[in-house]
Amino acid sequence: MFTVKKIFHICYGHRLLNYKGRCSNLHGHNAKVEIILKSGLLNSRKMVVDFEKIKKIIGSWLDSNLDHKTVLAENDPLAKVLKKNKQALFLTPGNPTAEVLAELIFDFAKDRKLPVKKVKFWETENSCASYQKSEVRSQKSEE
Ligand SMILES: [Zn+2]
Secondary structure (H helix, E strand, C coil): CEEEEEEEEEEEEECCCCCCCHHHCCEEEEEEEEEEEEECCCCCCCCCCCHHHHHHHHHHHHHHHCCCEEEEECCCHHHHHHHHCCCCEEEECCCCCHHHHHHHHHHHHHHCCCCEEEEEEECCCCCEEEECCCCCCCCCCCC
């Protein structure tokens, strides 16, 4: 199997609700997003997917949705205030953790028909969440 990986960098602000700790305060991250695509066969141009295509699809989605935005839970009361003040927001169902953002990017890539294998979302240099669809078997194997 072949894989290709593309890396993006974004800045965003967020905070976590129902959380006792530093991340309950509004703060920002310089995040790194890694998207890994897979294919058993190469296309006619001998690629999994053209890096330029990945950049165009994923890069522009990240730019217009997450980069330099405040990412909050849909039910965060701060969202109303920021919206009223014309601040760029992105709302997530539940807390905007690195895990949630990794899944969101994965699902977007899948929707756009990219053969995504895994998305890794580095919230900091040392903290990374990744998401990939588990290959669930329809039946349990007999032992
Ligand atoms: Zn954070």
